[in-house]
Structure formats: C-alpha cells, structure tokens
Amino acid sequence: MSEVKVKWIKLSATMFEDEKIRLIESMPEADTLLIIWFKMLAQAGKTNASGYIFLNENIPYTEDMLATLFNRPLNTVRMALSTFQKFGMICIDENHYINVTNWGKHQSLDRLEKMKDDTRKRVAAHRERKKQEVLNCNVTCNDVVTDIDKDLDKDLDKDIKKEYSSGKSQDNAQSIPYQEIVDYLNMKTKTNYKHTSKKTQDLIKARWKEGFGLTHFQQVIDIKASQWIDNTEMSGYLRPITLFGTKFESYLNEKPAQRKGTFKGGPTNASNQKDSSFIDKYDFKKR
Structure with a gap:
C-alpha cells in the first residue's frame, strides 16, 4: 500500500457496455452486485496496493469483513465475490488476498x-x-x-x-532487479518464491517508485529474517507480500534482533512479543 493517498479512481464511460457488466445486470440483485463492485474498486483505490484489497499486509479481508464494510448481506457478498471471480474481474490467491484484475492497466x-x-x-x-x-x-x-x-x-x-x-508521457523503462531481490529473499529464508509472480513484482515496483533500491530490499530481508526466521509463529510471514508492503520503510528502520533466550521456538525480543500478541489477537491459525 503506497503512502500516497488516492482520492479518485478511473471509471470508463463505456463500462456499462462491457459484456461482464451486462451479464451481471441480468442476474438477481443486479443493482446490489454492481454497488458491491463499485465499492470494491473504491476500496482498491483506498488500499492503493496495485489493485489488492486487504485490511493490512498480514490480514486479508474475509467475506464477513466485506459484508460489514459494504453494509450488504453476507450471502449477497458471497454471491458477488463468486461472480466477479468467475468472470475474471478479481483474483483471490491461496492466502485469500483479493486483487482487482488489470487494475494498473485500467488506472494507468x-x-x-x-x-x-x-x-x-x-x-x-x-x-x-x-x-x-x-x-x-x-x-x-x-x-x-x-x-x-x-x-x-x-x-x-x-x-x-x-x-x-x-497523453504525452511514456512508460518508465527503468530496470528493476526483481530476480536479484527475490533470489536474495529465498537464499536468506530458504524459500522458493518466484520473481516472475505478478503480485511480487507489483509490490517491488511500488517500493522502487518510492525511491528504495536493491540494498534497501536486502536490508529489510536481513532485519526481518533476524527477527522472525527462528520463530515458528512468524517465520511464515517472511514472504514478499509482508516484507515488501507498505510497512517496508518501517521495517527498514528497525534493528536486527538480538538473539537472547527463546520464545515459542525462536529468540525473545520486543518485536517478536508484539507480533505474537498480534497473531493471538486475530487467531491466524484458524484462518
């Protein structure tokens, strides 16, 4: 999620001529489904993370959360998400993070x-x-x-x-070392993330545009690996969507963990205790 606030999003003047929208208009509760779609677009703009919609980098929105946010019945929200996913309007990954398809393209x-x-x-x-x-x-x-x-x-x-x-601008041709960054993450955390993943590239690109470079990515990886890699509760969050999200600059300014004592399978430090309390509060294991 970018630190820059988005105050508006683009909507095509011909959007109601789109086949998917016309099909939705023929469905039961069509008006409600379209309202939910517009609310999702607005939420994606508010989150400002290349089309992703989440509470924060560690907590994706559940159907219940969206029903509350959108002030719509849970069953209707479920039907809307199922419809949007079937029509290819959104993608929901294995960690339940929602992404509006082609967000960057449509928003230029x-x-x-x-x-x-x-x-x-x-x-x-x-x-x-x-x-x-x-x-x-x-x-x-x-x-x-x-x-x-x-x-x-x-x-x-x-x-x-x-x-x-x-329309006088041209695309930025600056080269971003996606592979070098992800390879470094895999090497430090013994993982196998792909540098070709669109979600990962979107996150890296967002931070790169904010002025961060290769050494900054490596520093964040080093710092969070020192804090989390030996902690069974937190090691699973050594992943691109967490490390390269909107807390990137905050992570960059943290200190590496001092390995003293043990804490649920890992070193005891203030950051681990805080993260553990956060996990216990939201009960990630049940998600």
Whole structure:
C-alpha cells in the first residue's frame, strides 16, 4: 500500500457496455452486485496496493469483513465475490488476498507515476533557478522565496493533470532487479518464491517508485529474517507480500534482533512479543 493517498479512481464511460457488466445486470440483485463492485474498486483505490484489497499486509479481508464494510448481506457478498471471480474481474490467491484484475492497466498507474516524477523534477529545477535569482538580489527576499514555493506546489498537480490528459508521457523503462531481490529473499529464508509472480513484482515496483533500491530490499530481508526466521509463529510471514508492503520503510528502520533466550521456538525480543500478541489477537491459525 503506497503512502500516497488516492482520492479518485478511473471509471470508463463505456463500462456499462462491457459484456461482464451486462451479464451481471441480468442476474438477481443486479443493482446490489454492481454497488458491491463499485465499492470494491473504491476500496482498491483506498488500499492503493496495485489493485489488492486487504485490511493490512498480514490480514486479508474475509467475506464477513466485506459484508460489514459494504453494509450488504453476507450471502449477497458471497454471491458477488463468486461472480466477479468467475468472470475474471478479481483474483483471490491461496492466502485469500483479493486483487482487482488489470487494475494498473485500467488506472494507468505507470503513466501517472512517471508523469508525477517528471513533473516533480521539472518543478524542482524551476524552483531552484527562481531561488537562485532571488538570492542573488541584494534585498531581503525570504517572503518571495516562500511565495515561489507555494505557487510551484500548486502548479504541480495542474501540470500532472494537463500532461495526463494530453497523453504525452511514456512508460518508465527503468530496470528493476526483481530476480536479484527475490533470489536474495529465498537464499536468506530458504524459500522458493518466484520473481516472475505478478503480485511480487507489483509490490517491488511500488517500493522502487518510492525511491528504495536493491540494498534497501536486502536490508529489510536481513532485519526481518533476524527477527522472525527462528520463530515458528512468524517465520511464515517472511514472504514478499509482508516484507515488501507498505510497512517496508518501517521495517527498514528497525534493528536486527538480538538473539537472547527463546520464545515459542525462536529468540525473545520486543518485536517478536508484539507480533505474537498480534497473531493471538486475530487467531491466524484458524484462518
């Protein structure tokens, strides 16, 4: 889940001409199913994790949770999820995480991220030039510099919207070392995750766009492996969806575990105790 908040999502003007939507409209409780679909799209935008919908990286939404969130009967939510999955509108993986199919494509996330990045760089360069011009004056101009910053910040969103509408941006061709990152995780945790997994690549790409690099991924893997690998309760969370999710920066700033004593099959430390209490609270074994 990205730290950037999403305030809107894209909906196609021709969506009601889509065959899947038309089929849903012919079903019992069609209006309710469509409302649930729109709520799921909004939730995916709110979660902002490449189309995934979850409470957090460790807790996927259950049918009961969604029924509560969407304020709809449980049986109707079950029918909606079954229908959306059958029509290929969502995917539900083996860990019960829900993903809206082709979310990035329909929301043009790659183009938007590149436009934001390009515009920020251009605005930053322009801001620096203006500051230098003002600082070269032989007058007190702190207020002028502040006004320039405010004006340029306001222009940032305007430039993004303008470029996005004109379609002038191109895809970011920056190479991301998916295989090297996942191979390092497998080596440190004795696992066999595939670097070609779309879910894993989406998570790595999201963190990469936030400015993190290969060494940051390796540091997070090292830190969490030191804390969890010998803990029978937590070792199962040494996986991409947990390590590379929205808590990535928080994990990066943690300290490696000090291996002292034992705790349910692993070393005792504050992080393990906190994680164990979290697991006991939500009773993951029954999920």
